[in-house]
Amino acid sequence: MASNGTSVAEGDKANQEDRPSALPDDILIHILDRLKTRDAVRTSVLSRRWRHLPGVLSKIILHVGSFKPKDGSMLAKDDLRIRSNISVIEATQSILAHKSQCKINFLSVGFYLREESIIIAHSINDAMANREIVSTKFTILPEKHGIQRMEDDKIICGKRFMSFSYACPRAFGCLKQLILTCVRLGNSDFTDVLSTCKKLEYLQLISCDFQPSVLQMEHPTLIKMELVVCTFESVDLKSLPKLRTLIVDTWMGLEEIYPLSFGYVPQLSTLKLTYKGTTRDKNIKLSEFLGNAAIGALHLDFECGRIWIQPEHPKLLAPVLRNLQIASLTCIHEECNLTWIFFSFRSCASIGNHAHKDVGP
Numbered sequence: 631m632a633s634n635g636t637s638v639a640e641g642d643k644a645n646q647e648d649r650p651s652a653l654p655d656d657i658l659i660h661i662l663d664r665l666k667t668r669d670a671v672r673t674s675v676l677s678r679r680w681r682h683l684p685g686v687l688s689k690i691i692l693h694v695g696s697f698k699p700k701d702g703s704m705l706a707k708d709d710l711r712i713r714s715n716i717s718v719i720e721a722t723q724s725i726l727a728h729k730s731q732c733k734i735n736f737l738s739v740g741f742y743l744r745e746e747s748i749i750i751a752h753s754i755n756d757a758m759a760n761r762e763i764v765s766t767k768f769t770i771l772p773e774k775h776g777i778q779r780m781e782d783d784k785i786i787c788g789k790r791f792m793s794f795s796y797a798c799p800r801a802f803g804c805l806k807q808l809i810l811t812c813v814r815l816g817n818s819d820f821t822d823v824l825s826t827c828k829k830l831e832y833l834q835l836i837s838c839d840f841q842p843s844v845l846q847m848e849h850p851t852l853i854k855m856e857l858v859v860c861t862f863e864s865v866d867l868k869s870l871p872k873l874r875t876l877i878v879d880t881w882m883g884l885e886e887i888y889p890l891s892f893g894y895v896p897q898l899s900t901l902k903l904t905y906k907g908t909t910r911d912k913n914i915k916l917s918e919f920l921g922n923a924a925i926g927a928l929h930l931d932f933e934c935g936r937i938w939i940q941p942e943h944p945k946l947l948a949p950v951l952r953n954l955q956i957a958s959l960t961c962i963h964e965e966c967n968l969t970w971i972f973f974s975f976r977s978c979a980s981i982g983n984h985a986h987k988d989v990g991p
Contacts, residue, residue, distance in 0.1 A: 693740035740769035751798035767807035784814040904931035
């Protein structure tokens, strides 16, 4: 009798410990959506009841940085990247292979731009035949270590990236966010990417080159763009009706022309420019440079150690700075005192007390 009583008690205890399994799917998914995706996937080994749940998550975030092997400290950097990348590929395949028709609200995948990574795009492409993916983000990292890459490597990676986009148009068609590092693209290539990524809202390009290097930008939904240490002569913002924020950090262009040309950008309100140029580079006249753009927040970082904005009479600046409310000037050397700043922005009646100056070393 004692034996039977013990077994019943143990059974009751086991049932109590597995009470979460008795919850309906929608509640369990609600709980799993609040975990990191890798941890949510691990719950599939708890029991048969949990096995299908990772495949119906509404938010999926997979990044190579979260898939480092346990023996990672023992591996060379190249081997570590390969192993982490394979783990992300396998996790993406496993989750998206589920035949569920449940909607995925957000899918974010960070991976190295290796040949086998096209499996990720194919998995998304195939999944979209059966289920809706509302928003997708790709963070595409260079296969080799470091931002500075050899020219041939950037060309190879550019061709590989383009082959991914051509092979998996559905996957790229639902992209809302794209972070791309260390590739070289032709102007027509970049135009094709923008045409394929019809829903794109955020674009960050890091250490990317463009040939020819006058880049023309047209996109109906792009809201924010960042260009970081990219090589181009000029970027022509031809038609970006929803662009609100533009950040350009350390462009590498020509001395004779301005790095940006503002076309149809009716909603552009925030512009941040950082430059590490030389004394030979062209000074920027804001009255010419900004054109039709009505900037509300202007952030200028003079990291190069010289002032590359040419002071102008307030009457010339008034039309282009008519909406300016915030002006942030960083790394202004002590030789450039407040007189220079207030003269430059004296025409901005709306700037109020929002002018800000950081003195450089």
